[in-house]
Amino acid sequence: xxxxxxxxxxxxxxxxxxxxxxxxxxxxxxxxxxxxxxxxxxxxxxxxxxxxxxxxxxxxxxxxxxxxxxxxxxxxxxxxxxxxxxxxxxxxxxxxxxxxxxxxxxxxxxxxxxxxxxxxxxxxxxxxxxxxxxxxxxxxxxxxxxxxxxxxxxxxxxxxxxxxxxxxxxxxxxxxxxxxxxxxxxxxxxxxxxxxxxxxxxxxxxxxxxxxxxxxxxxxxxxxxxxxxxxxx
Amino acid sequence: xxxxxxxxxxxxxxxxxxxxxxxxxxxxxxxxxxxxxxxxxxxxxxxxxxxxxxxxxxxxxxxxxxxxxxxxxxxxxxxxxxxxxxxxxxxxxxxxxxxxxxxxxxxxxxxxxxxxxxxxxxxxxxxxxxxxxxxxxxxxxxxxxxxxxxxxxxxxxxxxxxxxxxxxxxxxxxxxxxxxxxxxxxxxxxxxxxxxxxxxxxxxxxxxxxxxxxxxxxxxxxxxxxxxxxxxx
DNA sequence: GCATATTTGTCCGTATGTATA
DNA sequence: CTATACATACGGACAAATATG
Numbered sequence: 275x276x277x278x279x280x281x282x283x284x285x286x287x288x289x290x291x292x293x294x295x296x297x298x299x300x301x302x303x304x305x306x307x308x309x310x311x312x313x314x315x316x317x318x319x320x321x322x323x324x325x326x327x328x329x330x331x332x333x334x335x336x337x338x339x340x341x342x343x344x345x346x347x348x349x350x351x352x353x354x355x356x357x358x359x360x361x362x363x364x365x366x367x368x369x370x371x372x373x374x375x376x377x378x379x380x381x382x383x384x385x386x387x388x389x390x391x392x393x394x395x396x397x398x399x400x401x402x403x404x405x406x407x408x409x410x411x412x413x414x415x416x417x418x419x420x421x422x423x424x425x426x427x428x429x430x431x432x433x434x435x436x437x438x439x440x441x442x443x444x445x446x447x448x449x450x451x452x453x454x455x456x457x458x459x460x461x462x463x464x465x466x467x468x469x470x471x472x473x474x475x476x477x478x479x480x481x482x483x484x485x486x487x488x489x490x491x492x493x494x495x496x497x498x499x500x501x502x503x504x505x506x507x
Numbered sequence: 508x509x510x511x512x513x514x515x516x517x518x519x520x521x522x523x524x525x526x527x528x529x530x531x532x533x534x535x536x537x538x539x540x541x542x543x544x545x546x547x548x549x550x551x552x553x554x555x556x557x558x559x560x561x562x563x564x565x566x567x568x569x570x571x572x573x574x575x576x577x578x579x580x581x582x583x584x585x586x587x588x589x590x591x592x593x594x595x596x597x598x599x600x601x602x603x604x605x606x607x608x609x610x611x612x613x614x615x616x617x618x619x620x621x622x623x624x625x626x627x628x629x630x631x632x633x634x635x636x637x638x639x640x641x642x643x644x645x646x647x648x649x650x651x652x653x654x655x656x657x658x659x660x661x662x663x664x665x666x667x668x669x670x671x672x673x674x675x676x677x678x679x680x681x682x683x684x685x686x687x688x689x690x691x692x693x694x695x696x697x698x699x700x701x702x703x704x705x706x707x708x709x710x711x712x713x714x715x716x717x718x719x720x721x722x723x724x725x726x727x728x729x730x731x732x733x734x735x736x737x738x739x740x
Numbered sequence: 741g742c743a744t745a746t747t748t749g750t751c752c753g754t755a756t757g758t759a760t761a
Numbered sequence: 762c763t764a765t766a767c768a769t770a771c772g773g774a775c776a777a778a779t780a781t782g
Binding site: 290334338341370373376380429431432433449502504 | 529606664666667670
């Protein structure tokens, strides 16, 4: 047969280097990034043929990647119509925050006098400060998400870690609805510091209260932006 | 080992008639039932060729079904080695119960004087009583699971419902480690009634305390059985 | 309402790389 | 080291549903 030399946008290069991850997993990684950065905005349809050709993978492999992302709730699958970037409803956002609140508050509540490892939290705060200084509001949002992932990790449960990862990935979809990312992300930096301080002092209950108000405010702000965006869609 | 896969007839017939459900989905349903009833015990390897031939589907289709069940954490996929029925480690069980406790206790804690709809809980208790009378211990376990699913539903969150569904499906895998299903399931029937009574009285805090002890005891009993079963496998 | 083209749903056969006996 | 078995991924075929004119 002739040499099937196809330009594969670096996909097979990765495979040659580290064949640990499957192709579908790598394709899912690429699409996840594209979605997170807003390249594929919520509501967009992702045609199999077009994207498969663009990434140089077969339909079967691409569909497997779609399945992975559908399971992460980043895509929705409509029968015989295709896959779309998920568009969260108001109820979705409320539900998401209810679970966030449950898990995050429970995670900090148990923190006591011998404080557990708070290194990840401090790193996230530091990254947030750097992003704010550089006026990189997207990065600030990322640092914020890292902070809350670290909060969830305080529970010391692999399952909770996984759920938090999923929740925060969905949250990224919501962020794209915010017209002014700076006004949305910047105020929470100081509140993260405050929560971290309470945790360092071993005052889990205080941290829980602060975190609860934090989440209430963030939800209210998001819903406000959502109601503004409620135009025909 | 398992040359005992019964060929479920009607697989191709359904496809010709109504393509509503996918073949892979139906295969997954069959395998899920087989796993839940203990026909495929934890640790069993599911060879593609053998099962595919027994069910009359191609390897690709079967792999699709495997993927669905892997997403549900009922199977584990070892790279280039095959799929196995998941065998939960002691740490897995502890982690599972930690999350269960978090979600279920939070769900009942908020129950107040105007009690929410407790119909599903009452139905589960009734089903459990019937199963105990018939000495159907497997059914009693199912009713028990339904009870706790209904408890999670009190939170009124679609996400929590889904998480609980997954947790309880995994729990089924653990039940198979119990040598005496009666002694494991029967005592909890009375405790379910007790919890339901507290909820009907609007005493969420009481229900939370009862539920917490319930889960502690169940976990201890399971871990006890697990340590006994720690022989080569 | 109808006939069209396009896209997706499903399944198969095969080639290639990898792990294990 | 060779051989076998298996997983991974590809491309293609056909059916069914949707969108389009």
